[in-house]
Amino acid sequence: MSGHSKWATIRRKKAVIDSKRGKLFTKLIKEITIAAKQGGGDIDGNPRLRLAVDNAKAANMPAENIERAIKKATGELEGAVYYEVLYEGYGPGGVAILVEAATDNKNRTVAEIRHAFSKNGGSLGEANSVAWMFERKGIITVKRNSMTEDQMMELIIDSPVEDLQTEDEFFEVTTSVENFESVRKALAEKKLEIENASIQWIAKNTINVSGETAEKLEKLIEALEDNDDVQNVYTAADFS
Incomplete structure (x- = not known):
C-alpha cells in the first residue's frame, strides 16, 4: 500500500492548506449534515455522526458550527439538502479515479467534475x-510524536x-470496515493522538506513475479536490 501512503502524505499536507481556505470546514460540515440526516442527530446512537464530529473537533471546528450543522440536518434549522454521489473515471496514464461528492445540485456537480477530468487529461x-x-x-492516521514503529x-x-504504514510524522493504520470503529476506540483509549479516521476506497492494485504523468495526475486530483x-x-x- 506504498502508493496509498505516499498519496496520504500529499493529502495530509493539502489538508493544512485546505483548512486555511475554509474548504476543510465546508467538507466536514457536509459530512456531519449527511450523517445526521441519515442516522439522526444523537451522536451516541449514530457512529457515522460521531466520527464526523470527532474529525471536525480534530480540525478545531467551533462547537457552534457542529451543532448548527446537526440542527439543519434534523430540521430544527433550515438548510440545504445534500446528496452523496460517487463519480468514476480515468486520469492520465489510464489511472482509475473515484470521486466522492456531496451536492445540493447533481446536474451542476457532474458538469463540473466532467470538465475537471477533460481539462486535465x-x-x-x-x-x-x-x-x-x-x-x-x-x-x-495517528501522530507519531516520538513513538517508534516497534512501540x-x-x-x-x-x-x-x-x-500499518510508518511515515515521517504519522502512522497510518488500515482496518476492515467491520473492525474500524473498535480499532479507532482502542487507539483512542491508549491516548494516541488520532489526526483523522475515515472509511476510504483503497485500490486493490496500483499503477506506478512518475514524471510528467504523475504531474498531470496530481493536477487533475487537485482540480477535483478544489471543487x-x-x-x-x-x-x-502509486506515486512512490
Missing part, C-alpha cells in the same frame, strides 16, 4: 467502470489491524 466514466478496482477500508506495533498487536462539492478523491496510482 482524464475522462469521466460510467457507473461501475472503475469502482470494482477498489475496496472499502478503514484508515486511521506502535506493540500497541496494536492485539487489535484486528490489517496493515466545493468534492469530499474525497481516490486513485489507483
Whole structure:
C-alpha cells in the first residue's frame, strides 16, 4: 500500500492548506449534515455522526458550527439538502479515479467534475467502470510524536489491524470496515493522538506513475479536490 501512503502524505499536507481556505470546514460540515440526516442527530446512537464530529473537533471546528450543522440536518434549522454521489473515471496514464461528492445540485456537480477530468487529461466514466478496482477500508492516521514503529506495533498487536504504514510524522493504520470503529476506540483509549479516521476506497492494485504523468495526475486530483462539492478523491496510482 506504498502508493496509498505516499498519496496520504500529499493529502495530509493539502489538508493544512485546505483548512486555511475554509474548504476543510465546508467538507466536514457536509459530512456531519449527511450523517445526521441519515442516522439522526444523537451522536451516541449514530457512529457515522460521531466520527464526523470527532474529525471536525480534530480540525478545531467551533462547537457552534457542529451543532448548527446537526440542527439543519434534523430540521430544527433550515438548510440545504445534500446528496452523496460517487463519480468514476480515468486520469492520465489510464489511472482509475473515484470521486466522492456531496451536492445540493447533481446536474451542476457532474458538469463540473466532467470538465475537471477533460481539462486535465482524464475522462469521466460510467457507473461501475472503475469502482470494482477498489475496496472499502478503514484508515486511521495517528501522530507519531516520538513513538517508534516497534512501540506502535506493540500497541496494536492485539487489535484486528490489517496493515500499518510508518511515515515521517504519522502512522497510518488500515482496518476492515467491520473492525474500524473498535480499532479507532482502542487507539483512542491508549491516548494516541488520532489526526483523522475515515472509511476510504483503497485500490486493490496500483499503477506506478512518475514524471510528467504523475504531474498531470496530481493536477487533475487537485482540480477535483478544489471543487466545493468534492469530499474525497481516490486513485489507483502509486506515486512512490
